[in-house]
Every structure is written in structure tokens, then in C-alpha cells.
Amino acid sequence: MAQQGIDWDEDFDRLTPSQFFRKNKQMLGFTGKIRSLTIVFHELITNSFDACEEAGILPDIDIELKRVDKEHYILRHKDNGPGIPEDYVMQVYCMMFAGSKFRNIQSRGQQGLGCSGCVLLSQMTTGKPARVISCYKEGDEIKGVKMKFQMDVENNRGILMEREDYPAESTGVCIELQFKDVSYSLAEQGAFEYIRRTMIGNPHAKITFRDPSGHKYIFKRAADVVPVQPKEVLPHPKGVSADDLMTMAKNTDSRRYKSMLTSSLSRMSAKRVDEIAEMTGIDMNKRPKAMTFPEAEAIVHCFKKMKFMAPPTDGLIPIGSEQIEKGMKQILHPEFVTTITRKPVTYAGGVSFIIEAGLAYGGNSGRVVNEKRKSEIMRFANRVPLTFDAGSCAITEALKSIDWKRYGLKDMDNTPLTLFVNIISTQVPYLSTGKQSVSPEPEIVHEIRQATMKLARQLQKHIRAKRAAKEKEKRSKVFEEYVPVIIEEAAKLGETGVPEYQEVLAKVTKRALAELLGEKVEEEEEEEEYDAIIMEEVDEFGHVVEQGNSTLDNFIDDDADDDFEE
Numbered sequence: 001m002a003q004q005g006i007d008w009d010e011d012f013d014r015l016t017p018s019q020f021f022r023k024n025k026q027m028l029g030f031t032g033k034i035r036s037l038t039i040v041f042h043e044l045i046t047n048s049f050d051a052c053e054e055a056g057i058l059p060d061i062d063i064e065l066k067r068v069d070k071e072h073y074i075l076r077h078k079d080n081g082p083g084i085p086e087d088y089v090m091q092v093y094c095m096m097f098a099g100s101k102f103r104n105i106q107s108r109g110q111q112g113l114g115c116s117g118c119v120l121l122s123q124m125t126t127g128k129p130a131r132v133i134s135c136y137k138e139g140d141e142i143k144g145v146k147m148k149f150q151m152d153v154e155n156n157r158g159i160l161m162e163r164e165d166y167p168a169e170s171t172g173v174c175i176e177l178q179f180k181d182v183s184y185s186l187a188e189q190g191a192f193e194y195i196r197r198t199m200i201g202n203p204h205a206k207i208t209f210r211d212p213s214g215h216k217y218i219f220k221r222a223a224d225v226v227p228v229q230p231k232e233v234l235p236h237p238k239g240v241s242a243d244d245l246m247t248m249a250k251n252t253d254s255r256r257y258k259s260m261l262t263s264s265l266s267r268m269s270a271k272r273v274d275e276i277a278e279m280t281g282i283d284m285n286k287r288p289k290a291m292t293f294p295e296a297e298a299i300v301h302c303f304k305k306m307k308f309m310a311p312p313t314d315g316l317i318p319i320g321s322e323q324i325e326k327g328m329k330q331i332l333h334p335e336f337v338t339t340i341t342r343k344p345v346t347y348a349g350g351v352s353f354i355i356e357a358g359l360a361y362g363g364n365s366g367r368v369v370n371e372k373r374k375s376e377i378m379r380f381a382n383r384v385p386l387t388f389d390a391g392s393c394a395i396t397e398a399l400k401s402i403d404w405k406r407y408g409l410k411d412m413d414n415t416p417l418t419l420f421v422n423i424i425s426t427q428v429p430y431l432s433t434g435k436q437s438v439s440p441e442p443e444i445v446h447e448i449r450q451a452t453m454k455l456a457r458q459l460q461k462h463i464r465a466k467r468a469a470k471e472k473e474k475r476s477k478v479f480e481e482y483v484p485v486i487i488e489e490a491a492k493l494g495e496t497g498v499p500e501y502q503e504v505l506a507k508v509t510k511r512a513l514a515e516l517l518g519e520k521v522e523e524e525e526e527e528e529e530y531d532a533i534i535m536e537e538v539d540e541f542g543h544v545v546e547q548g549n550s551t552l553d554n555f556i557d558d559d560a561d562d563d564f565e566e
């Protein structure tokens with residue numbers, strides 16, 4: 001009889017992270033053809049932005065997507081960032097959970113998965129190698145290297161196939177990957193829309209995109225300042241768990257519990273540690289390596305009961321309402337725009353975050369569906385557009401819970417309106433590794449509601465003022481039509497000449513109308529001008545459209561296409 005159950009020698013095995021994600025690529029966000037390609041754009045763009053900003057460089061990104069045949073594409077993505085030193089190139093692109101952002105710092109990347117996920121998808125769908133040119137500084141010298149490699153999934157590392165020096169003039173990375181079973185689309189969840197939204201949240205960036213039909217779109221910079229780099233912040237006592245404390249204790253260089261707690265946590269003074277010692281009876285002079293789990297639990301229990309100052313907020317750098325406004329004006333050319341950046345607050349007791357929001361109305365706001373403009377929601381986390389999994393997201397939940405009718409928006413769906421919401425945090429509580437939706441923590445939902453309700457009130461004022469102005473014009477016309485007739489007829493009846501009445505009429509109509517509308521008579525306020533349109537030849541989305549040859553062709557030898565014949 002065949003043996004039942006587990007054959008431990010035969011069956012017991014372990015997966016490398018790459019093997020795990022090869023089996024579960026949906027966990028990296030790679031589901032569906034359109035979505036998969038958008039996620040690739042997302043990963044490469046966010047990495048370029050993070051790298052550029054860390055180095056104080058205004059991002060200038062060139063993307064080219066060539067269609068080889070239906071659902072088979074070559075993607076070239078080039079940035080002007082600091083580049084990746086040669087020794088790290090294959091780790092970045094072939095090793096899952098490897099990166100430089102595992103600190104308590106606000107950045108778009110958090111997990112060390114993005115780049116290698118793209119290489120994995122490319123390899124899984126085409127079997128083609130990745131090609132990278134990296135130009136980086138070593139001392140005062142700029143070095144360049146050109147590499148061709150594949151991912152060794154079984155061992156979570158890269159296999160180098162070719163390498164040569166590259167004559168570098170400036171720093172940056174250019175990666176070329178091939179994909180099958182993906183699809184380029186102009187739909188809301190497609191790659192083009194992803195770039196459009198990215199530009200609203202990142203007005204300091206420039207992206208040049210050549211689409212598969214050869215159209216070149218230039219999304220120009222609307223702001224010339226590199227965002228201030230957020231500082232790394234220590235975790236707040238209210239935000240740590242017993243397990244976090246155990247990890248700190250294992251990895252600290254401090255020699256006592258006391259110094260470990262004061263140096264690893266924010267808002268933790270020696271006096272507060274003495275209070276904890278008194279409450280728990282734990283000797284705070286012990287060596288951290290000796291910390292037991294029950295001790296860690298007791299300390300965290302104290303944290304929960306104690307009062308601390310809110311976490312420091314210099315680790316959070318919002319886009320800023322002025323910049324959001326610039327981004328929205330640049331891309332949407334709205335009739336009206338209003339933005340807000342709320343004060344930092346915390347969720348889960350100790351993780352700080354900031355909500356920012358913008359509302360654009362009229363112009364190119366909203367999305368065109370069946371030739372009609374509908375309202376649209378643009379969700380962002382740390383400036384990155386969240387394009388998928390809207391249903392479960394805190395932003396959707398908050399916006400759904402608002403009674404828009406109270407703000408005069410009776411048919412919200414059919415209003416030409418774009419609502420922008422961005423959550424800034426060192427720890428955005430994503431619902432999955434795909435990082436497409438934010439967990440609906442009550443504090444986050446509350447903040448989003450407060451921000452958007454404020455914007456809705458501003459819009460209501462604008463719509464009311466517009467309506468009143470129209471009404472004014474209508475009534476003015478009535479006065480202007482009838483008053484001259486009355487004056488002329490009265491003159492006839494009184495057998496006198498017609499007096500000069502135009503100047504008086506102008507004054508009277510203004511006053512009479514104002515009284516009718518219950519307003520104070522004031523000088524008309526001049527509308528604020530903005531130089532939103534800095535593009536030359538624009539298409540329906542308001543972007544420069546050019547035709548011509550690819551500029552990227554010279555960057556990587558064009559032997560990529562040869563691989564298809566292999």
C-alpha cells in the first residue's frame with residue numbers, strides 16, 4: 001500500500017522569494033494585461049523619482065514603449081538619477097526584498113520588490129534577458145557599465161550574460177525589458193493615464209513618453225524645485241509592538257535597555273524610561289540581547305497607557321497645496337481649483353501621516369466617458385497614483401461617505417470634477433504588496449473626509465458665485481432693455497427732451513441688482529491669472545504631441561529586436 005501523508009525527505013522544501021512570487025505574481029500587482037503593464041510603469045517611475053529626489057536632482061525621465069506584435073512590447077525606461085553602482089545592479093534587478101528603503105523614511109518604495117518584480121514578469125512572459133546601462137559617480141569620476149543578465153529564480157539572484165564599459169557623460173539608469181501578455185491602453189487603468197496622474201502629484205518632474213504608435217508626449221515640469229528630502233524618523237512608542245522591541249533589542253548597539261529605548265524611539269527620555277521601570281519592575285540596566293518576549297510585552301503595555309508628545313513631523317514632506325494646484329492646473333486646465341494640506345496626525349496610535357487634497361472643476365477635469373465629462377477620483381500615496389483596488393481603499397471609503405448634495409452637487413457622477421487625495425506617511429498602511437489601496441484606518445478616513453468637505457465648500461461657493469453672476473447679467477439686461485424705453489416714453493409724455501441717462505443707469509443697475517441679490521456693492525475682484533499653459537502643441541489631454549524618431553534608440557544598441565529571431 002502507498003504511504004499516505006508527507007514524505008518529509010521527499011516533500012519538504014523551501015521557496016526563495018523569487019520562486020514564491022513566480023507562483024504568486026498577482027501579489028506583486030501583476031494581474032490582467034493592462035494592469036500588469038501599468039504596474040511595470042509604476043515601479044520604474046517611482047524608483048527613478050525616489051533616486052533622483054534623494055540625490056537632489058529634478059527627475060527627467062524618457063520612456064519608450066515599442067510594440068513588437070500584438071501583446072509583445074519592448075520597454076525602455078531611462079532616468080537622470082544618480083545611477084546604480086555596478087556591484088549593486090544585479091541585486092537591485094534580480095534579488096527580491098533587496099533595497100535601500102527599509103528605514104523609517106517617507107519614500108515611494110518600501111519593500112525592495114518593485115524592480116525585481118518587473119524583471120521577473122519580463123522573464124516569465126518572454127524568456128528574454130534584461131539590459132541595463134548604469135552611469136554613476138565613483139569619487140569625481142562618472143563610470144558607466146552596460147549589462148545583460150537574467151534572474152536565477154531558484155537562488156534569488158542574477159546571472160550575468162554580458163558586460164562592457166559604457167562611455168558615460170552623465171549619471172542615470174536605462175533599463176530595457178520585454179513583455180508579453182500585457183496591453184497598452186488609454187483606459188483609466190492604463191499606462192498613459194498612470195503617467196498623467198503621476199504628473200499631477202509630481203509637478204517637479206518631466207516625463208517624455210513615446211507610445212507604441214510613435215507619438216511623443218512631453219509632460220513638462222510645472223515646478224522647478226526638488227521636493228525637500230524627508231528625514232528618517234525614529235518610531236513612536238505608540239506605534240511599536242512587542243515584536244518590534246525584540247527586533248530592536250537584537251540589532252541595537254546600545255548596552256542597556258534604557259539607552260536602547262531612548263536611542264531607538266522618538267519622544268522617549270530617560271525620565272520616561274524610569275517611569276516604565278517603576279510600573280513594570282523591569283531592570284532597565286540589563287543588556288538588550290537578554291530581553292524576553294514577556295518583558296517586551298510589558299513595556300509595550302506601558303507605552304499604551306502612557307501619554308507621549310505626538311511623533312515629530314519633520315519626517316513627512318507633503319507635496320504642498322501650492323504645488324498640487326500647479327500640477328492640477330498644468331494637466332487639467334480647470335475653471336476652478338482648490339487645494340488643502342492638513343496638519344500631521346497619527347493613526348494606530350503612533351504612525352504620523354498627512355492628508356492633502358485638491359479639487360478641480362471644469363476645463364479638462366473629470367474623465368470623458370461617451371463624450372461626456374464625469375467626475376473622477378485620483379488616489380495617491382506618497383505622491384504615487386493608486387490606480388487599482390479602489391473598492392477597498394480608505395480614500396474611496398471616505399469620499400463615498402460624503403453627502404455631496406449638501407454641497408450643491410446633485411449629480412456628482414456627471415460633474416466635470418477631479419478629486420485628488422494624497423496620503424503622506426513613513427508607513428502607508430497598504431492592504432497588499434501590490435500597494436494599490438490604503439487600509440481604511442478610522443483616523444485616515446476621518447482626515448480625508450475633513451479635507452474634501454472643506455474643498456467641497458469652496459467649490460459650492462464658486463458655483464454659487466458663478467450662478468449669481470449669471471443672474472446679475474440676466475437682470476442687468478432687463479434693466480438695460482426697459483429703462484431707456486421708460487425714460488424715452490416718459491420724456492415724450494412730459495414733452496421734454498431725453499436726458500443723459502447712461503452713466504446714471506449703469507450705477508443704478510449695479511446698486512439695484514446688488515440690493516436685489518442682497519450683496520454689498522464692491523469693486524469687482526480681478527480673477528487670478530495663472531500661466532498654466534506652458535505647452536506648445538497640445539492634444540486632447542493637454543500634452544505636447546510630436547512625431548519623429550526615437551531618441552532612446554542610441555542609448556542601448558538596437559540589438560534587442562534581434563532576440564526575437566533567436
Ligand SMILES: Nc1ncnc2c1ncn2[C@@H]1O[C@H](COP(=O)(O)OP(=O)(O)OP(=O)(O)O)[C@@H](O)[C@H]1O
Pocket residue numbers: 043047048051079081082083084092098099100101108109110111112113114115116117173
Ligand atoms: N532608477 C534607479 N536609480 C537608482 N537606484 C535605484 C533605481 N531603481 C532602483 N534603485 C535602488 O534599488 C532598490 C530596489 O528597488 P525596488 O524597486 O526593488 O524596491 P524599493 O523601491 O526599495 O521598494 P518597493 O518594492 O516598495 O518599490 C531601491 O531601494 C533603490 O535603492
